[in-house]
Amino acid sequence: MSSGEDSLIARYFKPLATDPGALGLTDDAAILSGGADDIVVTTDALVEGVHFLGNDPPETVAKKALRVNLSDLAAKGATPAGFVLTLALRNVDEAWLAPFAHGLGDDATAFGCPLLGGDTVSTSGPLMISITAFGRVPRGSMIRRASAQPGDRVVVSGTIGDAALGLAILTGRMAVNDGAGRDTLIGRYRIPQPRVGLANAVRAHARAAMDVSDGLAGDLAKLCAASGVSAVIDAGSVPLSAVAHELMMQGKANFEAAVSGGDDYEILCAIPEDRFEAFTRAAADAGLPVASIGGIVAGAAPPRWMNEKGEEIALSRLSYSHF
Amino acid sequence: MSSGEDSLIARYFKPLATDPGALGLTDDAAILSGGADDIVVTTDALVEGVHFLGNDPPETVAKKALRVNLSDLAAKGATPAGFVLTLALRNVDEAWLAPFAHGLGDDATAFGCPLLGGDTVSTSGPLMISITAFGRVPRGSMIRRASAQPGDRVVVSGTIGDAALGLAILTGRMAVNDGAGRDTLIGRYRIPQPRVGLANAVRAHARAAMDVSDGLAGDLAKLCAASGVSAVIDAGSVPLSAVAHELMMQGKANFEAAVSGGDDYEILCAIPEDRFEAFTRAAADAGLPVASIGGIVAGAAPPRWMNEKGEEIALSRLSYSHF
Numbered sequence A, B: 001m002s003s004g005e006d007s008l009i010a011r012y013f014k015p016l017a018t019d020p021g022a023l024g025l026t027d028d029a030a031i032l033s034g035g036a037d038d039i040v041v042t043t044d045a046l047v048e049g050v051h052f053l054g055n056d057p058p059e060t061v062a063k064k065a066l067r068v069n070l071s072d073l074a075a076k077g078a079t080p081a082g083f084v085l086t087l088a089l090r091n092v093d094e095a096w097l098a099p100f101a102h103g104l105g106d107d108a109t110a111f112g113c114p115l116l117g118g119d120t121v122s123t124s125g126p127l128m129i130s131i132t133a134f135g136r137v138p139r140g141s142m143i144r145r146a147s148a149q150p151g152d153r154v155v156v157s158g159t160i161g162d163a164a165l166g167l168a169i170l171t172g173r174m175a176v177n178d179g180a181g182r183d184t185l186i187g188r189y190r191i192p193q194p195r196v197g198l199a200n201a202v203r204a205h206a207r208a209a210m211d212v213s214d215g216l217a218g219d220l221a222k223l224c225a226a227s228g229v230s231a232v233i234d235a236g237s238v239p240l241s242a243v244a245h246e247l248m249m250q251g252k253a254n255f256e257a258a259v260s261g262g263d264d265y266e267i268l269c270a271i272p273e274d275r276f277e278a279f280t281r282a283a284a285d286a287g288l289p290v291a292s293i294g295g296i297v298a299g300a301a302p303p304r305w306m307n308e309k310g311e312e313i314a315l316s317r318l319s320y321s322h323f
Helices: A004-016 A020-025 A056-077 A095-109 A161-170 A179-190 A196-205 A216-227 A240-250 A256-260 A273-285 B004-017 B022-024 B058-075 B094-110 B162-170 B177-188 B196-205 B216-227 B242-249 B255-258 B273-285
Strands: A030-047 A079-089 A116-120 A127-136 A155-156 A208-212 A232-233 A264-271 A290-297 A304-306 B031-047 B079-089 B117-123 B129-139 B153-157 B208-212 B228-234 B268-271 B291-295 B304-306
Touching: A004 A020, A004 A095, A004 A116, A020 A030, A020 A116, A020 B255, A030 A079, A030 A095, A030 A116, A030 B129, A056 A095, A056 A127, A056 A196, A056 A208, A056 A264, A079 A095, A079 B031, A079 B129, A116 A127, A127 B031, A127 B079, A127 B129, A161 A179, A161 A240, A161 A264, A196 A264, A196 A273, A196 B094, A208 A216, A208 A232, A216 A232, A216 A256, A216 A264, A232 B022, A232 B177, A232 B228, A240 A256, A240 B228, A264 B079, A273 A290, B004 B094, B004 B117, B004 B208, B022 B031, B022 B117, B022 B196, B031 B058, B031 B079, B031 B117, B058 B079, B058 B094, B058 B129, B058 B196, B058 B208, B058 B268, B079 B094, B153 B273, B162 B177, B162 B255, B177 B242, B196 B273, B216 B255, B216 B268, B242 B255, B268 B273, B273 B291
Parallel strands: A030 B117, A079 A116, A116 B031, A232 A304, B079 B117, B228 B304
Antiparallel strands: A030 A127, A030 B031, A079 A127, A155 A264, A155 A290, A208 A264, A232 A290, B031 B129, B079 B129, B153 B268, B153 B291, B208 B268, B228 B291
């Protein structure tokens, strides 16, 4: 009796619905218990040709779709609790769906974030994957974007700009001879590493936080605008991978593209000075490097980016924009 | 400093984010307090050309996108708590977005279901609106699809088949001379009436429930399959609107299309015999007619549809399928 959609769901997605609240994907809704925690809700969608390439492996598309949401949860200090999936497909292509579901299932298990429900629809246009993910924080403890204060350190995790370089390679805008470096950059574009290991440290120490998805420069400007503050950034302190640094030395990549390119999925946060050491230690314990790149200052002006001579760098572009 | 997406959100959608947990749509995530309730989560997406027509008024597209989710919440016995929205647009067309946001805001207010967050992305394909909606029920009291029992009455709210006839008119497959009847049917297709007024009665009295979105026949079959039961339906008891009945008398519409056409957004439920009177009274108090159309019986066979002579009707098609 089941329609094509139902058998598609039963075959590919039911194995991912390991949480009792998912009701085996046989109901119209799922159950999420609140209890003493707040539920943190975040939504991010990927569109073929915009957020991923049509020839990206289905496993990596699935992982990216979930991970960009896990990145938001981590930046809010939340522990993953589950997700719902809307999948818009042109047709039921087993050769695409099977590895997609496999990649999604692997990450759902690895990050403790089971599938709770969703909807599958047909489209004549690009594939689209929209995920709404849920996390938990003790009541009232979600770290917001709008609460940075003058005097806080501006801190970022990992390295910045790798994914934008990976995309430049994949779209033929840049050639990289170093095979291992090339793979690293493409991997950073295709499979972000959500900093879930930093969530507890963010919740314990950060005053404000967000994830870097649209470009560090633009996202910092958003954090400052939301908080009613400004910032002064030491461009030389922005953490770069060895391969990104090398490409800049060769003149193949430039700093502005690195800080405005997006897809980093690192955590950007404002840490009170007296918490910085503890935050750095907690991050090291989690095996994740963090770097202090400047400070929050009073004012409503856009953040200022300074070079090693103390001169301001003018950034002509801050982030990726859809429209 | 804001990108095109941010100003679009600030202009059109921030006014809809009236819940404190939405943080004015300036954060990466929203906060949903659980407390003593369970959170009921449901997801439904609309695709242009599939779930709505490209020339449908933007207000009605917005209302339909939210209402199909509110319909799920009502069928689960849940009270609306809020929603997140993923909007895939080809471009920022103010003439479309302004009435879309207006229609969405009107319904968010009318149904007490505020916007909590979302994502706006660009697509080269059909417009797509994906909504994940949240409702609350006292812990453990969500009404499921899989719990119908032999002896229960099969009950449906409102009238069945009107939306399918409305779509037939809009796509030129049917001509209706009666102007008022025509408008009624088109209205039922474009703006479903989620039966939120029945949610408490469903929670108080129903053993199992779901909303009718893909066609009564197919959805009943799903409810029976999930519950491990069958059903016997009296086709003559299926509630029809006056105009649908008239079109069937004229031979312009047929019964099978009415019960397999979808887009009804009525509530289908299994009510224990000793609760039927109380359920009917509660529905009448809410101003919503409900009709008993048959009974749940033991067995694993598909539900049987009987005509007035007690003969079985063979339905060749049960519901809409995307694939």
